[in-house]
Amino acid sequence: MKLLNSLIEKVSDHPVLFIFFRAILENDFKAIRAVIRRDLDMSPGKRTLDLGCGPGAFSDLFEHQDYVGADLNKRYIDYARENRRGTFVCSDARRVDLPDARFDQVLIFGLLHHLSDEDTRAVLAEAKRMAVPGGVILAIEDIPAQHRLNLVGHLLHAIENGEHIRPTADYRRLYGEVGQIEVEEELRSGVCDYYLARIRMPRA
Numbered sequence: 001m002k003l004l005n006s007l008i009e010k011v012s013d014h015p016v017l018f019i020f021f022r023a024i025l026e027n028d029f030k031a032i033r034a035v036i037r038r039d040l041d042m043s044p045g046k047r048t049l050d051l052g053c054g055p056g057a058f059s060d061l062f063e064h065q066d067y068v069g070a071d072l073n074k075r076y077i078d079y080a081r082e083n084r085r086g087t088f089v090c091s092d093a094r095r096v097d098l099p100d101a102r103f104d105q106v107l108i109f110g111l112l113h114h115l116s117d118e119d120t121r122a123v124l125a126e127a128k129r130m131a132v133p134g135g136v137i138l139a140i141e142d143i144p145a146q147h148r149l150n151l152v153g154h155l156l157h158a159i160e161n162g163e164h165i166r167p168t169a170d171y172r173r174l175y176g177e178v179g180q181i182e183v184e185e186e187l188r189s190g191v192c193d194y195y196l197a198r199i200r201m202p203r204a
């Protein structure tokens with residue numbers, strides 16, 4: 001298992017391979033792209049922050065917007081700067097060097113299940129700080145595989161380095177500390193199960 005884990009880490013660190021394998025496992029992200037379009041404001045001119053953006057696989061959805069992606073992995077950010085439209089910053093999501101109230105909406109996809117509760121709280125506090133009052137955070141995070149016959153899903157979670165894959169109730173509790181959950185659902189993307197929540201920031 002350890003060997004498999006380090007192989008996955010190595011493959012994941014390569015932006016092209018990371019995009020390629022995830023797209024296969026998640027049916028080209030059709031389900032995820034559909035809910036992002038449904039639950040974020042896709043109008044031109046909106047300001048969107050993608051926290052833990054990886055190599056920027058979703059930046060094309062926001063090409064008529066002021067889109068900023070932030071990720072800790074420099075290889076991903078270098079790749080995104082060369083291949084994607086938007087602004088990309090190499091940064092820890094727990095402390096981002098961007099101004100208060102800079103964005104109308106914040107996307108967080110597949111980041112928090114890598115982080116402890118304490119770090120998750122720090123990321124959510126940063127997202128809230130950078131969002132306008134009344135803005136939204138759309139968080140889509142891994143939950144344990146829901147169907148016992150989803151063997152690939154179970155295996156992936158066993159070997160992936162998402163040490164903090166939580167049940168829905170735990171994410172809900174953390175999100176409730178920063179705002180009001182106004183949309184939520186559990187959904188399947190390829191072999192992966194997720195909890196989606198759109199969290200409305202306080203207006204004042």
Ligand SMILES: C[S@@+](CC[C@H](N)C(=O)[O-])C[C@H]1O[C@@H](n2cnc3c(N)ncnc32)[C@H](O)[C@@H]1O
Nearest residue numbers: 052053054057071072073091092093109110111
């Ligand atoms: C599963 S990937 C998801 C990437 C992207 N959202 C996507 O779906 O393609 C998790 C991402 O979180 C990033 N990450 C992990 N810890 C981070 C942190 N503290 N700050 C910023 N990014 C982080 C990793 O570098 C990786 O790109």
